Amino acid sequence: NALAAKDQALAQQKAATAALQAQLDALQRQTAHHLAIDSQPPAQNNEVSPDRSEFTTPPKKRKSKDISTTKRSVDRSTAGLKPPTKSTRTSTFVHFQQPKQRSWNRSQVQVDTTQMEGDTTTAVSQDKSLSSLTAASPGGVQPFFLPSPSGKSGDCLGNDHRCRSSLATRVTFQNVNGVPEEGDHVKQRQINSWLQDERVGIALLAEAKTFWPSVPEGHGWNDRMRQAMMKAKHKGFYSAVAYNKQQSRSSATTSFQWGGCIATVLSQVSHRAIESGSDSTGLGRWAYVRLQGKKLKAQGGDDPSGLVLDVNEAVRRPISRDLVVVLAYRPNREGMGESTVWAQHCVYFNSIKCKIDPRKAVVDDLCKQIQKWRDEGCEVLLEIDANEDLLVNSPDSIRQRFRECGMEEAILKRHPPTATHQQNQSNVPIDGIFTTSGVPVLAGGYYAFGEFVESDHRALWIDIDLNTALGNFTPQGSTFKPRKLTLLD
Numbered sequence: 001n002a003l004a005a006k007d008q009a010l011a012q013q014k015a016a017t018a019a020l021q022a023q024l025d026a027l028q029r030q031t032a033h034h035l036a037i038d039s040q041p042p043a044q045n046n047e048v049s050p051d052r053s054e055f056t057t058p059p060k061k062r063k064s065k066d067i068s069t070t071k072r073s074v075d076r077s078t079a080g081l082k083p084p085t086k087s088t089r090t091s092t093f094v095h096f097q098q099p100k101q102r103s104w105n106r107s108q109v110q111v112d113t114t115q116m117e118g119d120t121t122t123a124v125s126q127d128k129s130l131s132s133l134t135a136a137s138p139g140g141v142q143p144f145f146l147p148s149p150s151g152k153s154g155d156c157l158g159n160d161h162r163c164r165s166s167l168a169t170r171v172t173f174q175n176v177n178g179v180p181e182e183g184d185h186v187k188q189r190q191i192n193s194w195l196q197d198e199r200v201g202i203a204l205l206a207e208a209k210t211f212w213p214s215v216p217e218g219h220g221w222n223d224r225m226r227q228a229m230m231k232a233k234h235k236g237f238y239s240a241v242a243y244n245k246q247q248s249r250s251s252a253t254t255s256f257q258w259g260g261c262i263a264t265v266l267s268q269v270s271h272r273a274i275e276s277g278s279d280s281t282g283l284g285r286w287a288y289v290r291l292q293g294k295k296l297k298a299q300g301g302d303d304p305s306g307l308v309l310d311v312n313e314a315v316r317r318p319i320s321r322d323l324v325v326v327l328a329y330r331p332n333r334e335g336m337g338e339s340t341v342w343a344q345h346c347v348y349f350n351s352i353k354c355k356i357d358p359r360k361a362v363v364d365d366l367c368k369q370i371q372k373w374r375d376e377g378c379e380v381l382l383e384i385d386a387n388e389d390l391l392v393n394s395p396d397s398i399r400q401r402f403r404e405c406g407m408e409e410a411i412l413k414r415h416p417p418t419a420t421h422q423q424n425q426s427n428v429p430i431d432g433i434f435t436t437s438g439v440p441v442l443a444g445g446y447y448a449f450g451e452f453v454e455s456d457h458r459a460l461w462i463d464i465d466l467n468t469a470l471g472n473f474t475p476q477g478s479t480f481k482p483r484k485l486t487l488l489d
Helices: 002-038 060-079 186-197 221-228 267-272 341-351 358-375 398-404
Strands: 110-116 119-125 156-158 169-175 200-206 237-242 261-266 273-278 286-295 307-310 315-318 320-329 379-385 407-409 431-436 441-446 459-464
Touching: 169 320, 169 379, 169 431, 186 200, 186 221, 200 267, 200 320, 200 379, 221 237, 221 261, 237 267, 237 273, 237 286, 261 267, 261 273, 261 286, 261 320, 267 273, 267 286, 320 358, 341 358, 358 379, 358 398, 398 407, 431 459
Parallel strands: 169 200, 320 379
Antiparallel strands: 110 119, 156 441, 169 459, 200 261, 237 261, 273 286, 286 320, 307 315, 379 431, 407 431, 441 459
16 A cells, blocks of 8 residues: 555656646747747838737827727717727737736635625635534534634634624724733733724723723823824724722722723724713723714604603603613622622622622623613613623523623624633633624624733624614714903903
8 A cells, every 4th residue: 555655646746747847848938939029120111010919009190090980989879870880900909907816815714705694704614624623503504713823723713803894893802801000011012903903993801900090190091092093094082991999999009900891992983982981889890882873753752852751860861872882890709819809899789788799780780771771772782701601591691681681692693602711611601792683793703812912811803883783873073163262461
């Protein structure tokens, strides 16, 4: 068998050598032919050489005559007349065929666009070494893995984040496991590069682990975003940061604090922002940014001016199809230490004499707030580090609670699950992106571990049709009335 294999390899090598030799002979013949043409004397009296006729420029008079003839032909056809008889004169203009644009392919990956559930999905065919990593998804769709920049295969799961629709707004979410205290730190530069390279419109970062009032001056989050957007075409940004304002900081020597959330909208998306905030308890459990959408008409017996009666506040307020982008962090189960997020929340609830599980309190309060936004006509886009298996559908599961609010997990609806925490080996996702039905999701997936920002959590992403989510509403430009100057002696 070994000798037969060697003989076969030798035969293939001889065949390849013969093919190369044939190509070389053809190239030599072609070169000799061109040299023979170039050695001929130039044609005289504007006579065309038979071997170079296609490269000869016609006289100016003939060129203008051809153009006028073409013009008359066009005018006759426009007027409904029969065009003149074609001249037997042959054109000497040369038309060069433009070379086809080469598509960029990453090694061992070929991209092919298909359709699935009305969304644009990218199917990737890979070599046999990657086929063992794929498994059937719940909808019968074959998932695919993309190699990360580190070269490890099977790290990225979902749609190809390199392909994006012209209507798409990129939404990214990651538990970054802390942002640095100083804005020029290497990790902050990783975050800035991520936002620029992926052209992110909505960025959400969980576990910032920063008490922002203690950050040095000039290194706040808005200062960092201003620096990150220096080279961007659209330099706008709008942010909301959430941190625990209830914790005593008398003995703290640094700005480090467990937990925290950051919600930022960038570039053109920032022009739609009208409101930002965090949860009312001051624990920094979630942060949100509200984007302005189309105003909705009041229904039933409400005021025809577009106001509805808020029973809880006994006031009339407008309703509109705004989009509320929310980032939430749910504390892990009881752990060691007095400064963990769990311990911080327990201290607060004990101070107000409320005996409740902090994990349950986050879900209860968040669902109430989401329902309030929904009553106002808003669509909701929620990213959460749930610290819980999002595949569980029990009545008390967080996925079922959000389903009762009219929200579904956008990525798990399209792709099979994968671990979002590095220590998990059971393909259990604990980070998720939930959307209401009015938010069109075009694509989504999971980045590789550490692909852009060093963290023990994956980054998640989805592309949404923001204009449709806001009811095809286009914000009007702001107008400013100049102030009158007053000169005082």
